[in-house]
Amino acid sequence: NKQVVLRKYVDGFPKESDMNIVESTxxxxxxxxxxDVLLKNLYLSCDPxxxxxxxxxxxxxxxxxxxxxxxxxNGVAQVLESGDQDYKKGDLVWGxxxxxxxxxxxxxxxxxxxxxxxxxxxxxxxxxGMPGMTAYVxxxxxxxxxxxxxxxxxxxxxxxxxxxxxxAKLTGCYVVGSxxxxxxxxxxxxxxxxxxxxNYKEEPDLNATLKRCFPEGIDIYFENVGxxxxxxxxxxxxxxxxxxxxxxxxxxxxxxxxxxxxLANLIFKRVRMEGFIVGDFYHLYPKYxxxxxxxxxxxxxxxxxxxxxxxxxxxxAMVGLFSGRNVGKQVLLVAHE
Ligand code: NDP
Numbered sequence: 001n002k003q004v005v006l007r008k009y010v011d012g013f014p015k016e017s018d019m020n021i022v023e024s025t026x027x028x029x030x031x032x033x034x035x036d037v038l039l040k041n042l043y044l045s046c047d048p049x050x051x052x053x054x055x056x057x058x059x060x061x062x063x064x065x066x067x068x069x070x071x072x073x074n075g076v077a078q079v080l081e082s083g084d085q086d087y088k089k090g091d092l093v094w095g096x097x098x099x100x101x102x103x104x105x106x107x108x109x110x111x112x113x114x115x116x117x118x119x120x121x122x123x124x125x126x127x128x129g130m131p132g133m134t135a136y137v138x139x140x141x142x143x144x145x146x147x148x149x150x151x152x153x154x155x156x157x158x159x160x161x162x163x164x165x166x167x168a169k170l171t172g173c174y175v176v177g178s179x180x181x182x183x184x185x186x187x188x189x190x191x192x193x194x195x196x197x198x199n200y201k202e203e204p205d206l207n208a209t210l211k212r213c214f215p216e217g218i219d220i221y222f223e224n225v226g227x228x229x230x231x232x233x234x235x236x237x238x239x240x241x242x243x244x245x246x247x248x249x250x251x252x253x254x255x256x257x258x259x260x261x262x263l264a265n266l267i268f269k270r271v272r273m274e275g276f277i278v279g280d281f282y283h284l285y286p287k288y289x290x291x292x293x294x295x296x297x298x299x300x301x302x303x304x305x306x307x308x309x310x311x312x313x314x315x316x317a318m319v320g321l322f323s324g325r326n327v328g329k330q331v332l333l334v335a336h337e
Pocket of ligand 1: 046047048049130131134155156157158159160161178179180181184224225245246247248249250251276277278279321322323324325326327328329330
């Protein structure tokens with residue numbers, strides 16, 4: 001059973017050498033009378049939050065990975081054996097699994113069975129999985145968007161950002177995205193339907209850039225990166241604007257997080273800035289599927305994926321999230337059905 005394990009706790013930017021590829025010889029066997037399931041992992045999701053679990057300071061309260069054990073994350077899998085009558089051999093499922101070929105997990109870790117065979121299975125690590133729910137909850141529940149409003153999204157071409165932009169367009173908003181390369185900016189404008197996009201690495205004065213893109217200010221800033229971008233956004237929010245705080249990927253590898261100096265604008269502009277964790281909102285998953293599935297089948301929402309192949313390429317895929325190597329949702333293909 002090939003595995004990707006954490007070799008050492010990460011300090012600063014994660015490196016491929018912080019992880020190891022090992023071959024486990026432990027036989028996975030369903031314990032007598034347990035409700036565990038034995039899974040064959042097909043697709044694994046590479047997510048920025050996993051970096052936070054690679055240190056053991058537990059700032060999130062979510063714990064940390066165990067050294068020498070496989071990484072834990074979301075994935076799509078096929079049931080090989082089941083001690084839970086709700087699942088049977090051959091079922092396709094998505095939920096929390098481990099970075100290895102085969103996993104024995106409690107059936108409670110399965111989020112959902114996969115019923116829509118006409119849609120790529122990998123989508124359940126992205127648009128139909130955790131990042132999709134994150135975009136939906138953050139934008140609609142916390143962002144409270146209205147037609148005609150001005151929306152800014154950072155890390156806009158990524159797993160979550162590309163959906164926030166498309167959901168905002170479906171709502172009739174004006175949408176601008178920032179991303180870290182020309183290729184990503186072109187994708188935002190030409191494939192994902194953003195009204196405007198810019199490469200934040202080539203904008204020396206983000207405040208001036210945002211003033212140019214939003215002469216009347218920003219109603220909703222979907223926060224994915226934090227740091228300098230957030231500081232510039234705070235100068236450009238409109239009265240009664242909203243900032244759903246989804247993530248701060250620019251801060252996860254810093255030992256000394258960047259100071260944000262313009263927070264007082266929250267008061268002057270009466271802005272609501274609110275953090276959220278998608279895990280608190282899965283009761284809305286059926287409602288989300290009802291919303292998004294027709295848009296996918298009618299081609300009104302598209303999804304860009306970056307699929308790395310093989311567990312041995314897992315560490316590079318994971319590390320690449322922090323240099324922006326991924327173009328779209330970073331997925332790891334482990335095996336075919
Ligand atoms: P992405 O697919 O967007 O991948 C990460 C991207 O972040 C990279 O491709 C890179 O794109 C960008 N990035 C990396 N470092 C920096 C930096 N220093 N400054 C600016 N951008 C950077 O990831 P996701 O869509 O999966 O996640 C987006 C955000 O949402 C993350 O902050 C994540 O932690 C958060 N999140 C939060 C959840 C919640 O429940 N609150 C759930 C899921 C995600 P680029 O080339 O554009 O720089």
